[in-house]
Amino acid sequence: MTGLSNATLHTLPPEVLTPAYNRKEVSAGIAHIGVGNFHRAHQALYIDRLLGAAGQSSWGILGAGIRHGRREEVRADAFRRQDGLFSLTEFAPDESRTIRVIGSIVDYVSCVDGYEAIIDRLAAPEIRIVSLTITEGGYFVDSEGRFQVDDPFIAEDLKRDIPQSAFGLVTEALRRRREAGAGPFTVLSCDNLQHNGRVAETAFCGFAEARDASLAAWIRGNVSFPSCMVDRIVPSVSDDDIRRLNKASGIDDLMPVYSEDFIQWVVEDKFCAGRPEFETAGVQLTGNVEPYEQVKLRMLNAGHSILAFSGLMMGYRKVDEAMSDNGIVSLLENFLNEDVAPLLSPPEDVNLSSYAAQVLHRFRNHAVGDQLERIASDSFSKLPVFLSETVTELLKTGRDIHRVAFALACWAECEAGKDGKGAVIKLSEPAATDKERSVFHDSNLLAVLDLPIFSGWGIETNKGFRDAFERYRSDLRTKGPAEVIATL
Numbered sequence: 393m394t395g396l397s398n399a400t401l402h403t404l405p406p407e408v409l410t411p412a413y414n415r416k417e418v419s420a421g422i423a424h425i426g427v428g429n430f431h432r433a434h435q436a437l438y439i440d441r442l443l444g445a446a447g448q449s450s451w452g453i454l455g456a457g458i459r460h461g462r463r464e465e466v467r468a469d470a471f472r473r474q475d476g477l478f479s480l481t482e483f484a485p486d487e488s489r490t491i492r493v494i495g496s497i498v499d500y501v502s503c504v505d506g507y508e509a510i511i512d513r514l515a516a517p518e519i520r521i522v523s524l525t526i527t528e529g530g531y532f533v534d535s536e537g538r539f540q541v542d543d544p545f546i547a548e549d550l551k552r553d554i555p556q557s558a559f560g561l562v563t564e565a566l567r568r569r570r571e572a573g574a575g576p577f578t579v580l581s582c583d584n585l586q587h588n589g590r591v592a593e594t595a596f597c598g599f600a601e602a603r604d605a606s607l608a609a610w611i612r613g614n615v616s617f618p619s620c621m622v623d624r625i626v627p628s629v630s631d632d633d634i635r636r637l638n639k640a641s642g643i644d645d646l647m648p649v650y651s652e653d654f655i656q657w658v659v660e661d662k663f664c665a666g667r668p669e670f671e672t673a674g675v676q677l678t679g680n681v682e683p684y685e686q687v688k689l690r691m692l693n694a695g696h697s698i699l700a701f702s703g704l705m706m707g708y709r710k711v712d713e714a715m716s717d718n719g720i721v722s723l724l725e726n727f728l729n730e731d732v733a734p735l736l737s738p739p740e741d742v743n744l745s746s747y748a749a750q751v752l753h754r755f756r757n758h759a760v761g762d763q764l765e766r767i768a769s770d771s772f773s774k775l776p777v778f779l780s781e782t783v784t785e786l787l788k789t790g791r792d793i794h795r796v797a798f799a800l801a802c803w804a805e806c807e808a809g810k811d812g813k814g815a816v817i818k819l820s821e822p823a824a825t826d827k828e829r830s831v832f833h834d835s836n837l838l839a840v841l842d843l844p845i846f847s848g849w850g851i852e853t854n855k856g857f858r859d860a861f862e863r864y865r866s867d868l869r870t871k872g873p874a875e876v877i878a879t880l
């Protein structure tokens with residue numbers, strides 16, 4: 393097997409696609425914070441396509457790793473050893489696959505080398521866009537839309553001369569650029585959040601405000617925060633996956649990634665320091681992303697969550713396995729078509745029933761074999777984004793709430809740690825406190841609904857919803873999930 397680096401690019405097996413441009417001519421104009429699997433299989437692929445077009449060579453990506461720890465050390469080392477190259481295998485639903493080496497991440501800066509090094513790179517005038525994937529829960533903006541300046545993580549960072557959070561690093565870089573007259577860059581959130589641009593603006597300006605009000609005013613007046621909708625299913629990569637992917641590619645890749653073949657990126661065209669010709673790479677530019685975000689988050693992501701909660705309860709661990717269960721499929725179909733679709737105002741080019749069918753088709757992709765535990769994890773951050781509006785609107789309009797109550801009952805049981813067969817379920821909830829996690833073991837089954845993540849949903853006072861939730865939780869324990877799902 394061949395190792396991966398600039399020097400070996402021309403020796404790779406012929407079925408592997410390689411960059412259609414000369415990497416030596418590419419420089420970084422985009423800095424990306426959070427170079428995880430999703431970024432590498434999504435934005436890095438779009439930019440890889442873009443770099444193949446004429447005149448785009450100043451839009452390569454500088455990856456930035458800002459969370460210190462063992463994982464970052466390993467990643468920084470892999471980026472260094474492989475010159476930023478990695479392989480992406482895309483699987484189509486018919487199991488055919490395309491393997492390509494992505495060359496768009498032309499540089500990498502890691503907190504392993506100190507946070508000053510990151511600020512320095514972001515402050516350099518060549519960087520005209522700073523994009524981010526820092527997860528749904530990574531913005532510290534509460535349900536009222538306020539930046540949580542008192543959160544211990546933020547408060548700690550505000551005290552540092554050299555900050556370490558995304559907010560601290562970016563605002564410090566912007567401060568230096570203002571001082572040097574280097575002008576602003578665009579901050580582009582690529583996380584699964586509704587109006588992610590606005591959320592990012594609240595977070596970055598909130599942080600700046602707490603340090604220096606005049607800097608906050610400058611950022612508000614000069615930096616643009618476009619929203620965008622990102623879509624591609626990208627599973628976690630286990631050690632077994634690494635072996636399997638490398639065996640198929642013939643490349644000894646330290647960090648291969650894989651995904652479905654579907655991809656979409658809809659971006660609000662609002663860039664204060666120029667932008668690449670995204671269109672040439674298949675990115676959709678628009679004046680209003682919100683309707684696209686609504687459809688994607690409330691159908692695909694919420695559908696994913698419901699599939700994960702019910703699938704895990706049924707004893708499945710993979711998405712495609714759960715999709716072979718007729719009860720689960722009809723629960724999903726009814727949720728997407730009967731519960732969510734009537735509440736949405738989709739963009740003109742989106743037909744909701746075809747969208748729902750396509751979502752199910754994507755979930756069935758056997759070769760992707762996405763993990764239900766991955767999808768169900770971090771629900772403390774995801775549920776308010778994916779489900780709250782749907783639940784609130786269902787309650788307000790007096791529509792059927794049974795499927796959503798059931799989904800949340802399944803979620804609570806998953807968090808309690810056992811599926812319908814008594815096997816262990818392990819979800820990771822980085823945004824939950826220990827006290828919040830203990831609520832799933834409370835003998836009062838309704839205590840879960842008092843969690844702060846449910847505030848503002850309208851379920852606090854809705855007896856019908858609360859009764860249904862409680863009954864489903866107890867039925868899941870006594871009757872088992874299959875019998876309950878059959879009634880939905």
Ligand code: CS2
Nearest residue numbers: 622623624625626693696767
């Ligand atoms: C998933 C997403 O983790 C989740 O909740 O629903 O990661 C999903 O795979 C992507 O948003 C698809 O674009």
